[in-house]
Amino acid sequence: MSAPATLESETELVANAVRELARRTRFPVAFGGLIEEGVVSVTSIVGARTRSLDGLRVRPERGLGGRAMMELRPRMTSDYGSSQQITHDYDVFVLGEGLRTLLALPIIVQGRPRGVLYAGGWDEEQVGGVTTAPAMQVAQSVADELRIRDEVQRRIQANTGGGDAVAPPQREELRESFAELRSIAASLDDAELRARIARVEQRLVTLAGDDPTVSTSPIPTVRLSPRETDVLACAAMGATNAEIATQLGLREGTIKAYLGTAMSKLDASTRHAAVTRARRAGLLP
Structure with a gap:
């Protein structure tokens, strides 16, 4: 359909x-x-x-x-x-x-x-x-x-091909796909296409669950804004604030602000800790 x-x-x-x-x-x-x-x-x-x-x-x-x-x-x-x-x-x-x-x-x-x-x-x-x-x-x-639509469609096909688990060697590629999808979605005006991307993103988060390297202890419910999620997804791949700014088309100071609010919401003192807690909360793959 x-x-x-x-x-x-x-x-x-x-x-x-x-x-x-x-x-x-x-x-x-x-x-x-x-x-x-x-x-x-x-x-x-x-x-x-x-x-x-x-x-x-x-x-x-x-x-x-x-x-x-x-x-x-x-x-x-x-x-x-x-x-x-x-x-x-x-x-x-x-x-x-x-x-x-x-x-x-x-x-x-x-x-x-x-x-x-x-x-x-x-x-x-x-x-x-x-x-x-x-x-x-x-x-x-x-x-x-x-x-952009070609790339989105390619990633949709690559990441929804079936199966409910992701082996550790593929986990990092899955996370890279998530970060790139967030960047693509941030540049689109097409609401329908953004909604399709969001569904694929949720699928990636679900597939990346059960990561044995991450603690399973519960954390309070956290809600990140779309931009906070964009920035944190890029940070999860090791990008600097300057690199994230270029990728998302924002100023470096704006990236720092979004990262700061995300860390505050996640009660994390470093970006690495914020990424870890976001994954535990099911916000990132």
Whole structure:
């Protein structure tokens, strides 16, 4: 049941990017989509006067978008109909809408094209850096989000493969996964995705239970804030305050404050003791 939710989330991600592309550039029309089974299916369109762009599916190497994906860089034409630099497989869609100027921005994740965003206008326009820079930023933001989601999905699959116990040699890797998931979650705006990560985090905490190296004596119930948990999870991996600040995108002084409140709540005088007590309380794996 999780696959459809992921697809819906990615479709919404593209829709938001298309709206942002139209807002941040002077182009009246914007559209785009992600690669599915080797073809980009345009799933979001804003500003179009007709329905000519509906159903557009772009193959790599074909058309302006295909060229952008193959070359891994933006491509633009100010006179689409007469351009000799591209194939014209999709003229019925583009010219049907009456577009003359067209900018194609590939969405690149780890060196591979994952989709394409378009911005276009009905008149011939000369597009410079003032327009292309924010457009490229929008495409990059989509690529960054997809990269994060790919990593989350990889860790979900790696850490929920079954079994109720973790052997000691794998325990440290499990804890590293927990710390990285906390860092990823801290950078996301997608509430649904954060909730999925939280469920995996709880699974990791459960799997890491019964650690024979940790005392099983009970400690009072402790509630850490999400940020306190983020900081403590990183500290558990031996990171310094400066390293944690870089990882979480916070100031070093802020990290020190969060660590201090976490230690106070856990009645611990050192970060090592705080980590130990957090594990005993079931707050960290």
